[in-house]
Amino acid sequence: MSAAIARPRRARLRVEASLSQVVAALLVAAFLLAFLLVPVGRVILTAFLDPAGGFTLVHFADFFRTSLFLESFWNSLYVAGLSVVFASVLAVPLAVILARYRFPGRALIATLGVLPLVMPPFVGAVAMQLIFGRNGTVNLLLMDWFDLRLDLMEGLNGVIFVQSLHYFPFILMNLAASLSNIDVAMEEAGQNLGARGLTLLRTIVLPLSLPGYLAGASLVFVKVFDDLATPLLLNVTNMLAPQAYLRVTSVGLADPMGYVISVILIAVSLAAMVGSGLLLRGRDYATAQRGGGGLSQRRMTGQGKLLAWLFVVPVLFLVLAPHLGILLLSLATIWSFSPLPDAFTLAHYGTVLRETPQFLTNTLLFCGIAALIDVVLGVVIAWLVHRTKLPGRALLDLAAMSALAVPGLVLGIGILRTYFDTRLPGGDSLATWWGMLIIVLAIRRLPYALRGATAALRQVHRSLEEAAENVGAGKAATLARITVPLMAGGLAAAFVTSFATAAVELSATLVLVTRDVDAPLSYGIYIYMQSAAGRGPGAALGVIAVLAVALCTWAAHAVAERERSRRARTSEAQEAA
């Protein structure tokens, strides 16, 4: 009886999954299991254990009975929601300008638009306070001139302000990639039917770019919801992530409540991710033509140009103010209660380059490899999820995305617990080996690459792959020679996001790094920023981090542009032939 039922199911399996797909899925699953699910699971289990070691839900009941936690929960939702709104206000116009218009300074916007993500920990915080804080440059000048003080950095609104500035590039990059993938034919079809200007934007362009927007917006929501550094920097403790962090680090690793909050953070983040996926369900965003290389880029009218500049310049000033602050701090001798530093010096750069050059090379190496792993994993997972019928494929996606919701501290502790006793040949521990740091960085930033890869893949029409398969290419060959090249722009964006954010990762790094010589920049900055005399060198390292990431971003952008123009040229050549 049971055999009779089992056989057709097996038969179905055989038909719908090829060996290479199964192997790929198993490899990815093993990686996620070993370095994400098991370590985090070990830590989270604490949330369900009573002191005697038995299973209990009393800690969850305590959570919902505690007014402070409930208040924190609503505060976190409020802040995350409003941050998405304000980030969209910044990002959507920039993305449209970037993708649709021939605008002098496009490359500048594209590069500068990524920089806010690269806010080195602590220096970024200090710089923001020095510029926007209650006695920062802006307020000191305002008080001098108008006797007026803006509480930009106070309370929940302060968190929303900083988060919107910090994370809007997620929307900008994903939306811009999405927009430039829309086939010009769609737009032309709309134009042929009489749509112009805003109508065209509203009915054709924006709906077609929805996958990119939602990918970015859900990232912003989840990041803000889980983010620790900004609320802590503003001393806002009545939010969920800071509460979890404060519990784990001050009450101790054995305290269950911190893990309960972590579980709730993970649950809400997953819900946001799944929710944004559901919004896209049942719609098709792919366009079959790949000839045009994206939206036609049009020339701006004089008035349009003026409007664009009027928007772009203040926004850029706003988002780059912290970086300006870091730069000033890195060049300052003493900067205390004054709009600008007392005097300038290059000595801090000397200190940093003389004492700790390894921080920079480590960062480039670690984060480069981690981002590469992310792009490969991201493509494979996106492909398995959207192009195969492998059973359980959605779980892979969910597992990889859940990394977004795992606080770095929890992952770090989990890795330490799971792998510390495993020895490398040299006698060092596997958990504190620099290779492990790369893996952890890759796990932490995988969701960014995966979102980017998924959005890029959604826009590649299946018919293109089917065409390749019809002429005899295998699945793998199709993926490698057709699908991935078509996704190049999106993948470049994915690489940059992963790389740039990995370069400033701190929470897991702090747990796992044991030796100065193996440490990345973010760790170095943290170390320097712990003392009064270290502010300058710390800021100098911050500037170096920002510059390194900006260079890499620019390079990736250039690669994507070249790819795009190459495609456009090829199609022109074909048309000519």
Place this chain on the structure above:
Amino acid sequence: MLSPVLSRRAMLAAGGAAALLPGVARAQLEQRVVVVTSFSRDVTTPFATAFEKAHPGTKVEIQNRNTNAAVAFIRETRSSPPDLMWASAPDAFEVLKQGSLLAKPAIDTSGIPERIGGQPTNDPDGRYFGFAVSGYGIMYNTRYLRANRLPEPKEWADLTKPVYQGHVGISAPSRSGTTHLTVETILQGEGWAKGWAQLLEMAGNFAQVSDRSFGVPDAVNSGQYGLGIVIDFFGLSAKASGFPVEFVYPSVTTLVPANIAMIEGARNPNAAQAFIRFLLSPEGQQILLDPKVMRLPVRAETYARAPAGFPNPFTNPSLGARVSFDNDVSELRYELLNSLFDRVITFRLKELVEAWKAVRAAEAQLAKSSTAEGQRLLAEARAKLTTVPVTEAQAADRAIAGAFRAAKPDQPSAGRQAQFEEEWDRAAVAGYAEGKRLAEQAQRAR
């Protein structure tokens, strides 16, 4: 008080005997020594460089973590621990010692007084050693005070004055071992009820409760707010680095040793012991006076070369002498105190500050035209804002304080931590709302 001294003597004798054995004292140093520390690069680098110069062939590897994370790290890495733990907070060392995580190295401490400012310098059991002492006090930005026309503070009580409204910063004791000691010192020096009243009134002036120790000196250095409650070297080293700041010791302060200890099962025991000896030697002590370090040495002779105006506990007997710090009291209520401070101050700072503003306004009003009814209401409002929902006896009750410890099945506790915390939170919110209401009534009273 006698027994710890005796056992310390016994330890010294044991240490001396061990030092005489040539095999132990002259052992070949290993190639590296791994140090976990909460100290910044500025502090560790000069020591590491000087040690490496004195012992060529041995490399000092610094691992930088905050104190709590360092304790957790040493616990998690039992099978292959770092060699040394080097940090300020003595209570962290006590925790490690209780967990049998500290070794008992052979260190000769002759020439270093047993007590400085009334406190024992070294662990009586010889598991950790004080290499410097630190006191707690008030650091302030002179430019900021001048711009805002604020007087310079001298005592903790000064910080309760209305003039400092919104100008004072502190870090949470749950987040900073040094602030924990400050708060505990105030509570022991002034008594539980009076101490809390002073802390809560001070909190009415807080601009922020920071989540890391260095957040406070950092904000004072950059002028985000004017005054901070900090450990001395934060103030002294910032001043030595050129920031426009000053530091004062209030009379209720205590000098607490900053410590170093060898971890049980250390892989490089000889190099580790050599590092401890170096730290305690006259050469090592001299490095404490480096402008970027600025800590009070434990050897009296080192002060001869200190800059003018440098505090000296050996010639200034009043420094730290007023409070005799009781470690047992502190240890028992350690976690409870952290949690209580967070409930009534850190997490409810907004409500508390609002309520105190109302009280200040009422005081100003009543100073102009005083009424008996107004004074009565004001006194009631003050009472609401200066009491905590826990008595000293309750804080010392093992059943209650035990609820805040890492749970042990065999220990009875009067409830779960979450229950107490919810109770305190409600009490604080209700009390501050009531206090604010009463103060507003007092202001209107005719």
